[in-house]
Amino acid sequence: MADLTGRSMEPAVWPPCDFHLADWSMEPAGAAWVADEFVWSTEMLGTCFQTYVPSSPSGGQLQQVQYAAATQKSPCEEEAHPQNKMEMEIRDPMQVFEKTAHEFEVDIDMFDRKMHRYPGLIRRLSDGNKNYTTPVTVAIGPYYHGKDHLKPAEKVKYVAAYHCIMESGHSVQEMYDAVVSVAGEARGLYDKDVMAGISDNDFEPMMFYDACFLVQFMLKLTGSNLNSYLSRYFKGNMNDIFRDILLLENQLPWRVVETVMWFRQVSLPKLVNSLKNGLQDRKVRGRKPLDWEEKYKPPHLLGLVRFYIVGRSKPKPNRQPLPRLESVSISVGAMELAESGIMLTANKTSDLVDMGIDTKGPFCAELSLAPLSLNDLRSVWLVNMAAFELSTTLEFQGRDAEDEASAVCSYLLLLAMFVDKEEDVHQLRTQSVLQGGGGLTNKEALSFFTSLQDLPLGSRYVRTMREIENYRNKQRRKRTRCHAFFHKNWRIMATVFSAVAALITILSTLASLKKQ
Structure with a gap:
């Protein structure tokens, strides 16, 4: 069974957590999920969930093999028909133009939802001693994932995920499947060059752990009760984490965050x-309540x-349109x-x-x-x-x-x-x-x-x-x-002022005579 995007609706395969996402295997290697139960490793910071879902053969893999077989030519064919190959490449250049134009239009349509990279002006600001762009504690999303100085926070993400699941009242499989169901959409919002080097096997668990970490930190900011150890970590690194989660290149698509918040409400x-x-x-007491915009996404x-x-x-009120100005x-x-x-x-x-x-x-x-x-x-x-x-x-x-x-x-x-x-x-x-x-x-x-x-x-x-x-x-x-x-x-004003001055002089003289 598949949804409208073609993604299989079978439960997502759960990856092991050894802090090296590139080494995660998606092959079945253990017991499948039993109802809504899962096994949590006793070594929380060193290993993670120990159960897996057997995966069925992927239709996508079959299509890839068929596509490769259909497009692959033998060396003899290429040597025998080099001109044919060139003719195929230049036969209809409009198809290339149309494809590029379509991709451009899709990018523009998603412009306000994409996970943008820093524009050149902002990158130049960080060329000096001041760092406005690089996270110092935690990577959120793929742009800075795997940087050495951010690896300690990767362990905390697993702890945050554990407590996020436990406090939600739902199973790990439910939450993970929900995140995976929107991961394909989220993937298309990131820079294509960066995503070309990241497989779905790495990207999907990254979205899950990062979203759980972010949601738990948001709960901390609202004063919600969290696990005491996790709360102490957030409190001790509050400014650095808060700084990092508001960096332009350190963001998660809101659809992913909302998915986790459906289970753990903020x-x-x-x-x-x-x-x-x-x-x-x-801080002003009695400030006007926030005017919440439900329609804003x-x-x-x-x-x-x-x-x-x-x-x-x-x-x-009463503001008039500005007149036309010759120069500004x-x-x-x-x-x-x-x-x-x-x-x-x-x-x-x-x-x-x-x-x-x-x-x-x-x-x-x-x-x-x-x-x-x-x-x-x-x-x-x-x-x-x-x-x-x-x-x-x-x-x-x-x-x-x-x-x-x-x-x-x-x-x-x-x-x-x-x-x-x-x-x-x-x-x-x-x-x-x-x-x-x-x-x-x-x-x-x-x-x-x-x-x-x-x-x-x-x-x-x-x-x-x-x-x-x-x-x-x-x-x-x-x-x-x-x-x-x-x-x-x-002239009139001078005459008036002279007369007033003379009058004042006369009045002053009379007042002094009366006192005598």
């Missing part, structure tokens, strides 16, 4: 609510967290803003997309941005959210561009625009845009922001610059009108 609203304001040190955990940190654009500056310094009467301030929502100009009077306005407490962890977090936008946003500007799609890049680019020296960073602190006493120093923050000045201009950034230019134009017109008024009426 309160996603509670998880996201605890992470939504993770860019600030200041993230590609992975990083996408989920970023979605709620960015927030959703809300039209401000794409950059403006903090000094120019101050001279125009625009002061930087922290917004009230903490949503990254909530940025822009608010007029506070005839001669002053505020440019509000989400507050930020900048440290090493948050700098990595911000860079990877920006990397996600660079990888998944097809249109940063234009009529169809959404502010939310490039909000992190817009936010970082605005902050980068205001700093040229350490004193500028200090000024951001005095204006409460940068908050907290710890974290990056002014010098480190300056280096971080200036390294991001090549980010593309997002739609929210462009609108904010248009708002600034529009406000400055209004101020210039006001100054021009004031100047024209004084120039036209200066």
